[in-house]
Amino acid sequence: MRNRTVLLDHVSIRFGDFTAVDNANLKIDSGEFFSFLGPSGCGKTTLLRCISGFSDPTEGKVLIGGKDMKGVGPNKRPTALIFQHLALFPLMSVAENIAFPLEVRGASKKDRRKRADELLDMIALPGIGDKKVSELSGGQKQRVAIARALAVEPDILLLDEPLSALDLKLRQHMRAELRAIQQRVGVTFIYITHDQGEALTMSDRVAVMNSGVIEQVGAPNVIYNAPRTAFVASFVGENNAISGKVAGQTEGMVTLNTPVGPVSGRAAGGRKYKPGEQCSLFIRPEQLTLTGEAGPNTISATLRSQAFEGASTHLLADCAGTRLRLSQINTGAAAAPLAPGAALTLAFAPEHATVLPAGPMASE
Amino acid sequence: MNPRGSVFSAAYALAFFTFLFGPLIIMVITAFNSSRFPRVTPWECFTTGWFNVLITNDRLMSGLLSSLFIGIGVIVVAVPVGLAGALALSELSARLRATLYTVLIVPILIPGVVLGISTIVFWGQIGRTLGGPAQAFFYNGYFLTIAGQVTFISAYAMLVFIARLQRFDATQTEAALDLGASPGQAFRKILLPFLAPAIGSAAFITLLASFENYNTTVFTILSGNTFTTALASKVRHGTDPSLSALAVIIISITLIGALTHEAYIRRKTLLDSGKAEQSAIFGNPVLRLLTHPGAVLALLLCIAGGLVWLGSKHDSSVCEAGILEEKRAIQRQLQEEQRSRIDAQKKAGGQTQTPAEGGAGNPSPFGGAFTGGLAPESAAPEPAAPSNPSPFGGAFNPGTLAPAPE
């Protein structure tokens, strides 16, 4: 099997004084579906353009299939990039678009047409080869762009937020489709998105980026359940953050003194905390429960608002200026709705909470 | 809208279109009046003779050939130069771009006269330095005119390309590179097809600009003539309706071109909309063929050709001889009257009132140009008019000769 790995070796990319990507170290395996997840402007596209050869890293090396790619132009790399807005060629027909990579390699007209038809079958759009690009729907364009990128069988397919222009329904459909195509062709997919749902559902592994730094790399469930930094905890999924100072640590459990009272949670990655260190405790809305009596790890809060959402009810509460969100599974019994301003006592199990050193958080 | 408002807008629209097209219509009419001065009234005879006068004018026709030759030369040089300039601008950093833009656009702002003279001086110097056959090549009206016009016309072409390039999505080129195209292939297969319409318009604008240029060309053509310089000198030596005939030809070509283009555009929008099959016109095979731009062009050319053929058969000499005879008669009659008046005065022996009364018999230096409607009463000056051209008449002609290219 072909070596389709991508290795980023201490890659930094700077524009003047501005560091867009800071010391990225990463190995992406052959045939892996790997996602970069991060907020807008964190350097995802910059990194992707560097892998596909449109720019060179200011520092460090990019290795594809074990070979250093320095000085190798985009047209000589075994990568294919699917652009954020697809960049299909509007003056060519669908078949000409798909066969473009073959055309520039000097394939005969007959071979080109044959390959285009094969690829159209693969993306389940047979017989649209003679249409114009402008006659296609958003999802069809999407699939044509994928077919074009796969026409000469690249080792690595890079996708820059390819679904961002589609509506929700189509996006969900295309996620499954992309995943299926990837498993069929076995090409390494490197996928960029700022939509965490997309990253978590499709990927084998996810790298979470923030302002040029790769904060954490791991399988989706690890990223979700065991975030390593305050940014990852606040960016991936909904989370309540309670800030405070370390009071003490026993084995894996850390207790914080916070404005809402003393609370304890797991120390992320078995890290040791110094007493007095500024930390944040993260607890997911679905792990917070309403309880009758006060006790350890309980918070007395005031209800601000609630929203019934079918399967669950979302509550927004407030304690000493800290906003807390709860998500309660509806059991079916018609519980009397609570009035805003009602006093609540919230509780959570310490093993469900994560304590992380204070750091930048994702803005809402 | 209230009725007063709509009356006003109708009147305004009428005034506006009269202003736009009035001169053209008048010009077209004068081309068919046998009067030796371009005018509508008095109508003398319907004639096509002025077209004959036009095409038998050697100076104008050889000027036309030079103009075409120069125009093609300018297209061949200015379009690639403009394209290169626009591409260079789109690749540069913002600060360099502003500087280079100014440098490239300056020739448009420099007076044409200056460009013309400096072109002669510059290439003359080079020719003299090199000597021999190079001198003959560089110091040649055609070469100098192409060189002089290219200096500023390439900037027009560049502006056309810049406008088109601003709408180009640079990721298209990147996508082509990413898919394995070399930079040359990306240029030929992606950027050039995108620019194709702009190349067409740039070539057209370049041809027009070259054709109608006077200020620079009048110097650089040296002792030769282009159509425009020949026309200008003809107007300076007096005008006749053959210039109106020229206007008729130009207007007809423009109209044929515009209608064909319109047919092409309509067909294209219809096809692009995807609803072509449902449309009443496109659904019917005969109408579909008839509205094809090629068919429209052929039809218009047939009509034009037919009219030319009919016109060439028309003979107005009998009518013109009649008019001439009429004029002679009127003149004789006037002379008669004058003589009898002078006799009467002599008889009366009174003071001489002749100068005031004899105004009608005393040809005005402005000829018939300003007395059109009164002409039958004051027919005497008329025969003098063509040989005594108005100093103002010619001034209005160059403008009307160049219908706005739309």
Ligand SMILES: Nc1ncnc2c1ncn2[C@@H]1O[C@H](COP(=O)(O)OP(=O)(O)OP(=O)(O)O)[C@@H](O)[C@H]1O
């Ligand atoms: N050519 C450039 N010159 C200067 N700064 C740049 C350049 N390209 C990108 N940047 C900066 O680098 C940072 C990262 O940009 P990038 O396009 O990689 O973001 P992104 O993560 O892809 O964001 P988005 O999700 O919005 O596409 C941004 O702050 C951007 O302003």
Ligand SMILES: [Mg+2]
């Ligand atoms: Mg981006």
